[in-house]
Each structure stands twice: as structure tokens, then as C-alpha cells.
Amino acid sequence: MKAKPRAYVMVSVDANTVVIGAREVKNRLAAEIGLRGLGDEVRVVETGSFGSVSAGVVAAVMPDGIVYGHLTVGSIARLVEEHFVKGRPVREWILPGEHPLPDPETADARQLQHFGRIVLDNCGRIDPDSIDESIANDGYFALGKALTEMTPAAVIDGVKASCLRGRGGAGFPTGLKWSFCAKEVADIKYVICNADEGEPGTFKDRLIMEGDPHKVIEGMALCGYAIGATQGYIYIRGEYRLSIERMRAAIDAARRHGLLGRKILGSGFDFDIDIKIGAGAYVCGEETALIESMEGKRGLPRVKPPFPAQKGFRGKPTNVNNVETLASVPFIIHHGAEAFRAIGAAGMPGTKVYTILGHIARPGLIEVPTSVTLRDVLEDYAGGMRPGAFKMAQLGGTAGEILAPEMLDVPLNADALAKTGHTLGSGAILFMNESVGVCDFLHACIKFFAHESCGNCNPCRNGMAVLLELTARLKAGKGYPGDVELMEELVMGMKSIAFCPLGQSPAAPVLSALRYFRSEVRAGIDPDAIRPNPEHTLRTLLQLAG
């Protein structure tokens, strides 16, 4: 029997670390270990994100459980010499408080995260390019269970009973969505995984695909079985090169193992997946625009109804779900709806994955039960504000709402937020201190929307241009009297008549900013300024365009 390696170095190669040289560090590490004759003893493994985005290139030495941060190619020779040749961990490079497998009795909330993880449980712990490591952690066993013990209807019932709601932003009940597509009769149906994650600040789907691609595949196959689809597509934005690379490798491995393809696990179920690469248009995250883009057309949203469940990709019944939504499904099928409902809040159970960023001590990737509050995230996971004090947070990316200090104790789930007139959004939380001006911030948000507006409908196309002007004036302190009311009227109008969610989006940041920081926004008005042109209102804008 060949000797097994005694140690593993898990190098986190993900979207954040790959650009600062994680691959080079990993290759150098493997080379150095080989050079020192330790190739049989120490194995270097590439893995997904550990959750920290501010610690440079990170690597964990297992089974010791030591995590090193800020590694560079230049630091490798010393690391190997000290840690692996001489057995002395290099203290000054160890990240304090990090442990990939923390002790449940002594760990703090942030370290304990791994225990409650559903979506990211394998992230940073397995080699995403190894299907064996996924299977070792029960990968594909939910699919195996569904195919051997459950009818498609039972799978849908299970997802319905779990109360899983879409994690892409809208929060629509997933089981219900599946049932729409399941009842359609067609020669072919499609499952699409929406990985066109374009919301600024949100990169959780990317880290899910990079850390555990097989979970996404399994979720898609389960959906395919439930709704009667035989073909799946993952629509990944083109910038996500590492996600595309890892998903491709994972699909190939699943095919080789007979977990995709014909008669999966000896059942009568055929299912395969292909990847479609997006060209970086924000609007293509909207499911009908995404489908148009997949058909080779310009990414413009379609008129609904018909909904994709009736007429989707190539006119066939199509179910579109977000990456995180699909990655939550294997847990539900494997452990049952009850187990899922036991986690988080009653109205929207389970966990939510967030990228947390801004003025905080520990920006990164977290997965938390849906019952935690903004304050929990800030204090237990983000390590508190740094520098400064909490002024506001934007929840859910640029199209998200701004929350003021009085909202710190509201649980982060769709129901609790709806009671206070807010929505959850797509999974980014941006924390801001008092150095950020509300008008500056709004202007930055609008700039993004104006750039991404697809131009299809007039309220969005022209509305964004006017909003850009308005916020530019307000941030310069040169607003005309009445600008605040005009901005309010515009975004409300756009919300009600814009063709797709993009044009409806500015309402969230603008109205929530006015709700909590109206006086600060008003301070951007110059009382002596005289408006040179007639006021733009939604009505005049629409008339202008005829």
C-alpha cells in the first residue's frame, strides 16, 4: 500500500486571491515541496474561498489546522523550510483566530459558521476539481435518493415544504416556481442556472461555483428531475473565468462518473448540462433577458406573460434559478424539509450567503441563518466597523436599500424586512461610516444604472439620465429647490412603469435614503438657485420621447 501524505496544504484559489497570485503561490509551493523531497509527504491542494478577502493569499495546513495569510511566492522557501522540513510553524504569518475546522466548544460565532453551513459547507475544505472529495462529503447523494426513492412530484413537494425562497433577490418560493414548469407538457424542458451575477459588491455565486461546483450541478439535476427537464444550462458571466473553468471541469467529471448523461445511477433519468457565457450586461441577470441572450439575441427583457415556465428558452418550458438557490436544494432533499426549516427564520428558513464589505474589520464571504440581524453580521462576522462608526449599510448590492442605525436589529430575511418596508436583495452588504455622504453614494449608484440601462424602455433610459443630473447637482450642493421631490417622483414613476427590474431599481436606494437621511439630501439644495429649464417629470419625459 502506498503511503498517504501526512499533511495537506489547502491553498485558497478563488476570485479574490487568484488576482494577487494564488496560483503562482500554489505552484511555487508544490515545486518547493518537491525540491525538498517532501512530495510524498505533503500534498498541495487547491480549494475555494476561506471567507476572508483581506488576508491576501491564504493557505491552511491540515491536519494541523494552521492558517497562513498574505503568502507570496517569495515567502514559500522559508515556509517550506520552517514548517515542513523543520516542523516549526512560522508564527508571524499565521492568521490569528482562523481555523478551518474550529472546535465547537471554544470557537467564536464567525469560526463556528462552518457548522451551520448548507451552501458553503465544502468551500475551502475540499478540492473543487476533485469529484471524489465532493462525493466523500455526501455529494450526489441527494440526487441518488431522489432518483431511487422519490417521484418528481415528491421532490417538488419536498422543496415546497422546505419553504425555500429564491436567493437571487426576489425571494419567490422555489417549490412553487418548479411546479409551474412541471405541469407544462413539452418535448423538451430546460433548467437554467442564473450565474450572471452582476450586482456590484455581490460575488457570492462566484465563490459558491469556485468552491463547490458539484453542489450546483446536483441542484440543477434535482430540479431537472423534478420538473421533467433533460437539459440544463449555466449562464455564467464572461468575467468569471475561474468559475467557468471549475464548472467545466466539474461537469466533465460528473459525466465521466455517470452522474450526468443518460440513465443516471441506473434510473430512467437523463440530464446533461452545458455552460453559456454571458457578455457582461447587467440586464442579462433578468431571467427573460438572460434567455434572449442565450438564444444569441441582444439581451432585452421579454414581455411577461408568457413566463419562462410556459415559453422560455427556444420557446420551451424553462425554469431559471439563482446559483445559491440551486445549491441549497441538495441539503433539503438529503436531510429533509424539516431539517432545513429548523434553520433560520420561519417565513424564509435556511441560510443566506453574503459578501460583506465596506468599512469593516473583516470583509469577506459568510453564510448565516436567515434569523440573524444586521448587528449580528457587523459584530460577530465583520469584526465591527473600521474605521469609524456605523452610519448606514446598503443591503443587496447597488439595487439594494439603505439601512440606518435604527434597522440594525431587524432580522435579515424577506418577511422581517418587509414589515419595515424593506427587501433583502441579492446577497451583498456594504457597511459605510460617517465619511460617506448620502448624495455622493446615490450618485455612484445611479451612475452604474445609467451605464447599464439597456435603452429598451423610455422611463429607464431617460429617467436614469435625469437622475444622474439630479444627484450630481445635489452632491455638489447646487440642487434646485424641488429637486428632492422631483427625484422622489421620478423613481416612484420608474418603479411602476419601467419594463424590467433594472429601471425599477433606483427606487430602492433613493427612497430608503430619503426615508432615513432626507435632511442630509436636502442640504444639497442651494436655496438661491433658479431652475433654468422646465422641470422634468415622468410625464414630460414620456412626452419628450413621444
Add this chain to the structure above:
Amino acid sequence: MKNLDELRKLRDEARQVLDQRGGKQRVRVTVCMGTCGIAAGARDTMRAFMDELAAAGLGDVAVTAAGCAGFCEKEPLVEIEIKDEKPVRYGHVDPAAVRRIVREHLVQGKIVSDLMFA
């Protein structure tokens, strides 16, 4: 893979690797590898442990390296920790001693008292 049983078999095999990495092993073998240890042949000791453990089919063992323990004249020095038992230290552990430690201590559960250091 043609059925669920094959998937199960693959899972159980693959789990061994992850268990090894996870650090939850029953036995921990620590080889002191300071400059003194390496000069006295600790590298060969380390390699011998890995080969002997594999040959004996012992999977539930973690092998780690540590720095100088302060008893340079006794190197290569090895510590064996078995869960819920007192740790045992062996001195002058060459590959021949490794074979005895693995066979007698780890497989049969008898401490090799003539090699014991403390």
C-alpha cells in the same frame, strides 16, 4: 457509476483521505525535526513512519513534525499520542526502531519500553 451502491463505495474510499486531512485521528505521531533532529536522521525516521503505517494499513494516524524538543542528544525523538492515553516519547528512533514502534506500540498496543525516553 451505474447505481447508488457504487456511489456509496466511492464515498467511503474518498472519505479516508478527508479524514486524514481533518485531524480527527486517534493516534498522533510527532517527529522532532529541528536542525538537531534532521542531522541525526529524522527525515529517514519520518519517511519510515509513513511507509510502515501504510504497510500496516493504519489509517487513523496523523504524522506531524515538530521543532527541537530540547534533548538534542536523544534525537531523532518521536512522540506517540494515543487518544485517552499518556503520551510516550522514544529516543534515537532510526528506521529499525520505527518498525518496532509501529508493530508493537501502534498495532499490538504494547509500549516498546527499551526504546522509551520518557
